Amino acid sequence: MSFLVRFWGVRGSIPTPGLQTHRYGGNTSCVELEVDGVRFICDAGSGIRELGIDLMEEGPKPLTAHLFFSHMHWDHIQGFPFFTPVYVPNNHFTIWGPRTGDRRFARLLGGQMRSSYFPVDFHDLGGTISADDLGDGERVIDGVRVRVFHQHHPGVSFAYRFEKNGVSVVYATDSEIDLDLDDPELPLRDPGALRGVPQDLVAFCRGANLLIADGQYTDEEYPKVVGWGHARATTIVDLAVLAEVEQLAVFHHDPMHTDEEISDLIGHCQQRAASHGSDVTVFGAREGFELRLDRPPGRRQTQY
Amino acid sequence: MNDTVDDPVDGRLAFATTEATDISVLPKRLVRRPHILQIVAGDVAPRTIPLTQDSMSVGRSNEADIRIMTADLSRMHMRIDRTRRGFKCFDMDSRNGVFVNEVRVHSAVLRDGDLIQLGNVALMYHEGS
Ligand SMILES: [Zn+2]
Numbered sequence: 001m002s003f004l005v006r007f008w009g010v011r012g013s014i015p016t017p018g019l020q021t022h023r024y025g026g027n028t029s030c031v032e033l034e035v036d037g038v039r040f041i042c043d044a045g046s047g048i049r050e051l052g053i054d055l056m057e058e059g060p061k062p063l064t065a066h067l068f069f070s071h072m073h074w075d076h077i078q079g080f081p082f083f084t085p086v087y088v089p090n091n092h093f094t095i096w097g098p099r100t101g102d103r104r105f106a107r108l109l110g111g112q113m114r115s116s117y118f119p120v121d122f123h124d125l126g127g128t129i130s131a132d133d134l135g136d137g138e139r140v141i142d143g144v145r146v147r148v149f150h151q152h153h154p155g156v157s158f159a160y161r162f163e164k165n166g167v168s169v170v171y172a173t174d175s176e177i178d179l180d181l182d183d184p185e186l187p188l189r190d191p192g193a194l195r196g197v198p199q200d201l202v203a204f205c206r207g208a209n210l211l212i213a214d215g216q217y218t219d220e221e222y223p224k225v226v227g228w229g230h231a232r233a234t235t236i237v238d239l240a241v242l243a244e245v246e247q248l249a250v251f252h253h254d255p256m257h258t259d260e261e262i263s264d265l266i267g268h269c270q271q272r273a274a275s276h277g278s279d280v281t282v283f284g285a286r287e288g289f290e291l292r293l294d295r296p297p298g299r300r301q302t303q304y
Numbered sequence: 305m306n307d308t309v310d311d312p313v314d315g316r317l318a319f320a321t322t323e324a325t326d327i328s329v330l331p332k333r334l335v336r337r338p339h340i341l342q343i344v345a346g347d348v349a350p351r352t353i354p355l356t357q358d359s360m361s362v363g364r365s366n367e368a369d370i371r372i373m374t375a376d377l378s379r380m381h382m383r384i385d386r387t388r389r390g391f392k393c394f395d396m397d398s399r400n401g402v403f404v405n406e407v408r409v410h411s412a413v414l415r416d417g418d419l420i421q422l423g424n425v426a427l428m429y430h431e432g433s
């Protein structure tokens with residue numbers, strides 16, 4: 001089997017092009033999974049435009065893909081009108097709602113393409129777009145089991161878990177798990193201590209080969225942005241440790257953070273995981289990274 | 305006209321106007337920095353490899369464009385291509401994998417200072433211009 005994950009956009013809130021973001025990338029949220037040829041796209045931030053360019057050049061013709069949305073905040077949908085494959089006849093896309101009968105995502109996605117905002121109407125796209133839903137929160141789609149989890153974010157957001165033959169990835173962005181800590185004061189009292197996060201979230205992430213999670217803020221920044229809907233990077237490290245995931249991709253980088261600042265934050269997160277006695281691989285999600293999850297991530301063998 | 309008054313504009317122009325240099329006579333490396341892979345660790349000799357072709361293979365095989373002789377490497381281990389997003393490395397189904405900054409990748413667009421690890425060999429990528 002083949003289980004590939006590609007990062008097309010990793011930035012939070014707004015695209016941030018420029019020299020300061022060259023390493024991690026400035027495009028907003030878009031992650032593609034390709035599981036035995038079945039394509040899932042998580043969010044349509046500006047990164048989806050780059051994915052579209054690649055699919056037009058070398059993707060299968062006609063193209064089918066399943067679109068999942070964490071939520072409809074603009075940085076997660078703004079790339080959709082620039083995703084060229086939706087203009088191509090015979091390409092087919094399914095927009096998945098999180099609950100039975102929930103077609104909001106398909107509707108809201110079209111909303112940003114009304115004439116005052118964009119020259120091409122959603123209904124005039126060349127490709128076919130249909131809407132479906134995850135029923136009770138779980139569906140098997142083309143052999144891949146997909147589950148949904150409700151997250152703490154202004155107006156709610158959703159995490160998804162994709163799984164096939166024991167290989168799994170959790171996409172969990174725009175989630176302020178710091179609001180749900182067992183002891184909300186612990187990070188201030190004892191910043192290094194392992195934080196208790198909700199058990200149902202730990203269960204949802206349990207044993208994933210890759211957890212892609214919102215880690216927008218440093219510990220220093222967080223007290224000033226409580227309630228904005230994003231987590232401390234250090235808290236998702238603790239989630240990854242408790243859920244015993246194999247790899248953690250810190251995602252939804254703050255638009256104010258430079259490459260250097262993100263690298264420092266990731267270094268701090270790696271030290272934290274090690275201090276908890278965990279061997280989880282922690283890295284900063286980066287545009288242009290492609291992982292193959294059906295292979296052991298291994299460890300580099302030599303210390304230099 | 306009062307010729308004792310300084311003309312700031314003229315002064316600035318004079319400062320900026322130096323003899324034009326004919327860059328065609330300069331060695332190319334002064335104009336464009338090449339993209340480079342540099343072997344920085346491993347049981348092979350340190351080496352600097354300019355990425356001169358659009359696609360180059362790395363491995364033990366004598367058919368590899370960049371031949372690195374160590375048992376850890378597969379015969380054809382990695383490919384490195386020039387793409388519109390920058391140079392990109394691909395794992396060619398190698399036994400020991402391709403790691404970029406300690407993450408095992410199937411492929412990755414490279415950025416300046418990335419450390420690529422192939423078995424016990426570490427290569428630093430230097431982004432050119
Ligand atoms: Zn967001």
Ligand SMILES: [Zn+2]
Pocket residue numbers: 071073153174229
């Ligand atoms: Zn949001």
